[in-house]
Amino acid sequence: MVFDATLLCSGSPFSTAQCRAAAAMRVRRPKCSRGGTLRGRCLSAAYVVLFVGALISIVRARMDGGMKLVWLVFAFVAPFLGSLLWLLIGRRRLTPRQNT
Structure with missing residues (x-):
């Protein structure tokens, strides 16, 4: 320009x-059509996908209601950290019997 x-x-x-x-x-x-940079829009989309994916994974996990509630609250209070920790740590802590 x-x-x-x-x-x-x-x-x-x-x-x-x-x-x-x-x-x-x-x-x-x-710039994108709404004024944000392309990189910012891509990072925002990745963040939303991470958060929604973690929420779906928490809801579908077979664990007792108390732990599921704790993970859901943690994911909503600290969305990036909660979602990331769930995907890295929380799913792996489920025993094979709980995960089926």
Whole structure:
């Protein structure tokens, strides 16, 4: 995108040449339609998939209701950490008899 130095520098104490140099150095990141960066949108989508996947896994796990409730509360209170810990630790702590 080309910047118009006169629009950027209106009311500025800098010269037009200085404003053009500053405008030329600006780097634009790719934006999504709603204003967020593409990387941010992808990370948000991955976060939602992690959280929803962990919730489904907790609900479907065969364990007593008290532990299931503890994991659900932990997942909602600290969504990223709770979901990650469930997927890394919680599912592995189930014995084969509990997991079937």
